[in-house]
Amino acid sequence: MLYDQIIVRYGDLTMKGRNRNQFEKRMLQQVKQALVPFGSVSYFKSFGRLYVRLNGQPYEPVADRLKDLFGITTISPVVSVQSELEEIRAAALSLMQSIEKPPATFKVSVKRAWKGFPHSSQEMNHLVGGHVLRAMENLKVDVRKPEIELKVDIQEEGTYVFWEIIQAGGGFPFATNGKVMLLLSGGIDSPVAGWMALRKGLEVEAVHFHSYPFTSEKAKDKVVDLATRLSYFSGAPMKLHLVPFTDIQTRLAQQKSDNIIITLMRRAMLRITDKLAERNGANGIVTGESLGQVASQTLASMNVIGRATELPLLKPLVMMDKQEIIREAEKIGTFETSILPYEDCCTLFLPKSPSTNPNLRVVEKVEALIPELDAMIDAAVEGTEVLVLTPSGIQTVHTEGEDDWF
Numbered sequence: 001m002l003y004d005q006i007i008v009r010y011g012d013l014t015m016k017g018r019n020r021n022q023f024e025k026r027m028l029q030q031v032k033q034a035l036v037p038f039g040s041v042s043y044f045k046s047f048g049r050l051y052v053r054l055n056g057q058p059y060e061p062v063a064d065r066l067k068d069l070f071g072i073t074t075i076s077p078v079v080s081v082q083s084e085l086e087e088i089r090a091a092a093l094s095l096m097q098s099i100e101k102p103p104a105t106f107k108v109s110v111k112r113a114w115k116g117f118p119h120s121s122q123e124m125n126h127l128v129g130g131h132v133l134r135a136m137e138n139l140k141v142d143v144r145k146p147e148i149e150l151k152v153d154i155q156e157e158g159t160y161v162f163w164e165i166i167q168a169g170g171g172f173p174f175a176t177n178g179k180v181m182l183l184l185s186g187g188i189d190s191p192v193a194g195w196m197a198l199r200k201g202l203e204v205e206a207v208h209f210h211s212y213p214f215t216s217e218k219a220k221d222k223v224v225d226l227a228t229r230l231s232y233f234s235g236a237p238m239k240l241h242l243v244p245f246t247d248i249q250t251r252l253a254q255q256k257s258d259n260i261i262i263t264l265m266r267r268a269m270l271r272i273t274d275k276l277a278e279r280n281g282a283n284g285i286v287t288g289e290s291l292g293q294v295a296s297q298t299l300a301s302m303n304v305i306g307r308a309t310e311l312p313l314l315k316p317l318v319m320m321d322k323q324e325i326i327r328e329a330e331k332i333g334t335f336e337t338s339i340l341p342y343e344d345c346c347t348l349f350l351p352k353s354p355s356t357n358p359n360l361r362v363v364e365k366v367e368a369l370i371p372e373l374d375a376m377i378d379a380a381v382e383g384t385e386v387l388v389l390t391p392s393g394i395q396t397v398h399t400e401g402e403d404d405w406f
């Protein structure tokens with residue numbers, strides 16, 4: 001096999017004035033965790049880049065895994081050799097010959113970072129380019145718009161030869177920007193919002209409200225699958241809080257304020273999430289809301305619902321169109337799961353004409369007529385089941401109310 005290493009570049013970090021060492025440490029941790037299934041790979045850090053040494057592993061699956069991680073801008077599979085002319089020439093030639101669809105044009109771009117190397121970059125462009133041209137009959141040099149730009153990076157510890165630059169996830173490494181709770185329904189939108197939060201370097205804990213037995217085990221499994229998929233992108237385990245919401249929903253429905261029932265439910269959800277956030281050290285709540293999509297997502301509704309928490313509400317999809325959100329969901333591999341036809345707790349209580357312009361005072365008055373609501377919210381928090389998910393399945397299960405689960 002030709003490639004023996006993968007260069008990992010992380011761009012956003014350089015632009016950030018915060019502690020770069022911390023970021024790099026996190027980055028390495030994240031990459032190591034994500035590559036555990038590949039066993040024998042090892043790591044080398046140099047000049048703000050990470051080199052993943054493949055040690056005999058095929059490069060494609062490792063590259064595929066790396067390109068889905070955040071904080072990484074681009075990756076390149078490389079052939080590494082000693083910084084010695086003939087070795088570099090041989091590596092350049094075999095790499096050019098290995099390209100599946102033989103190119104008609106190319107150029108060599110040498111970067112000599114190690115000044116102890118006996119030839120300048122210019123000389124090397126010719127020395128390497130000439131060698132390749134002599135061996136490959138139909139190939140020509142095009143310095144302006146070559147089909148392949150063969151890069152040769154000469155460092156003291158070795159020389160890296162490559163041509164592919166593959167886009168990776170971008171954003172920030174996992175958990176470098178704090179922690180949030182993600183309201184994860186079984187729908188299309190909230191997994192996309194969760195993915196965006198992860199890309200911003202947020203640690204995400206998912207919260208799902210279910211109305212078992214009105215909602216089924218299958219509806220729960222669906223959410224477990226979605227959170228599991230999200231944990232793949234973080235390269236770290238993800239907590240999923242499963243909140244029993246049946247009693248609260250049933251009680252709210254008894255108020256017979258049908259047109260604001262969704263508003264009341266969403267506010268109760270936020271109050272519960274607020275408490276879960278405090279217990280788990282999160283500083284914000286992410287939702288999959290998108291302006292104007294349904295009655296509860298008008299600006300007026302968002303205002304009344306949002307008053308139920310003092311935590312910042314992050315809504316990454318708020319200005320996106322449904323089609324754009326669907327495209328993202330397809331890209332990240334959650335769409336197929338999201339469209340499975342299992343019921344969500346809120347759709348069970350969907351009124352005929354939900355208010356698009358709820359009045360905060362009316363909503364607060366209705367809530368005040370339920371003095372037991374606070375206690376019910378506390379009970380829902382205590383009864384919350386917590387799963388810890390990894391891409392390979394559920395790791396542990398406990399109940400929020402238990403003191404010593406860990």
Ligand SMILES: Nc1ncnc2c1ncn2[C@@H]1O[C@H](COP(=O)(O)OP(=O)(O)OP(=O)(O)O)[C@@H](O)[C@H]1O
Pocket residue numbers: 182183184185186187188189190191207208209210286287288289290293294296297344345346
């Ligand atoms: N059962 C639930 N558990 C957790 N969060 C929920 C639940 N239902 C709704 N949410 C949160 O409220 C947001 C708005 O939900 P709503 O059902 O109004 O819209 P949606 O556009 O269908 O969202 P989604 O596609 O994410 O279900 C969701 O994106 C999600 O963040």
